[in-house]
Amino acid sequence: MKSLPILIFAGVFIFSCTQEQNSPSVDPDRIPKHIQNMDHVSIVNPDNFPTNTISIQQDRVFSSTEDIYFWGVGSMAVDDQGRLFIEPAGEMGQSGILVFNKDGSYETTLGRYGRGPGEFEMIQDLQVWNNRLYVLEKFDIHIFNLDDLTLIETFVIDMNSISDRSILRTKRPGEQLYVLNEDSLILEFVTPLPFKVQTKQDSLYYALINSEGHISSEPFWRIRAFTFFNITEGGNLTIPLPFALPFTRSSQLAIFEENKLYSNWNEEVLIKQFDETGQYQRALYMPFQNITLTQEEAYDIAHYEKRIEALKEETIPASWPAVHRIHTDAENRLWISTITESDSLFTWYVVDDDFEPVATFNLKGQKRQRAAWHPKDLIIKNDYLYQIQSTGVRESGMIIRYNIDWLN
Secondary structure, eight states: OOOOOOOOOOSOOOOOOEEEESOTTSOGGGSOHHHHTSEEEEEOOGGGSOSSSEEEEEEEEEEOOSSOOOSOEEEEEEOTTOOEEEEEOSOTTOOSEEEEOTTSOEEEEEOEESSSTTEESOEEEEEEETTEEEEEETTEEEEEETTTTEEEEEEEOBGGGSOTTSGGGGOEEEEEEEEEETTEEEEEEEOOHHHHTTOSOOEEEEEEEETTOBBOSSOSEEEEOOOOBSOOSSSSOOSSOOBOOTTOOOEEEEEETTTEEEEEETTSEEEEEEOTTSOEEEEEEEOOOOOBOOHHHHHHHHOSHHHHHHHTTSOOOSBOOSEEEEEEOTTOOEEEEEEOSOSSEEEEEEEOTTOOEEEEEEEEOOGGGOOSSOOOSEEEETTEEEEEEOOOTTSOOEEEEEEEEEOO
């Protein structure tokens, strides 16, 4: 694995004020003090995004066929040929990866239920890199050749390779895997659930892992994790179990190739960019008015009586988060999805590599069903946007592909 200098991201940066105001029309009174004190911040007014530069139109639906049935989707990935790889969720024993061709037809299933090479019990993540499919599955990483869909290798994540003094000794592999190159991957580490529900402060750690499964003992990046409602000070799980809700604050994460990492605590539209060592480089800030959240709305979303009773003992935020998710594409454009008044639409903003506004549009989505943690229900690739569609309990799973058409 390549040797990289290490720097832990501590979550708060205070610098002398050096701002790059991309939108001179931003009212200075709308810029919070902590933004004014940051270095290398591009401030962009949401009103300055062009509305006639992009068209997002539904192109195709991927769903069950005569050959295969699935009613849920966990993770998904797309290769350069436009093939879609789906981890079916919720089907007992159905742990293979479904492969669909670009035209929506079912091609084959990779792997099967089991504990051997190329076999899966619980898939956490799928990633495509350089004509390979990487599958994170508990403590294993499986790699498939996308030319012939054969298994190249399976290697074990070697937790014993971590130093006894490392904070990672108290963590476990999470559900996020990113491929930097053939010899270097980024793996998320999280606090085990029995410990996570006892604290109101937690972090997600990211460490490098090489092609032999050896883990760098020092995480090079750390971001703030979401916290549960109804946590306990002791070690016992409460009734109802600790839970997150669609308005729970959380970190969003996006990675572009080898040298750019983006992070956002979704309370506001403040996207920070880091290099591959975790070093802060610059940030994008957009003044944004968060949507009001009432107690009655929060109780309605919690739905279950015991959860509602638990919420009554909590401090409910007065608003929704600002950001639903962030993404990057092959052109290193940054796509930012924001939460709106609508229960069925998110408003998206797209900026280029210089954080200049290039497009805005609305896309269907249900904020009451959004996941507080890292959502995996959307991919932007090859001028297509793939989105998992919410369906009924026993209805077939569905992924909608939208064509992204740049008009100028």
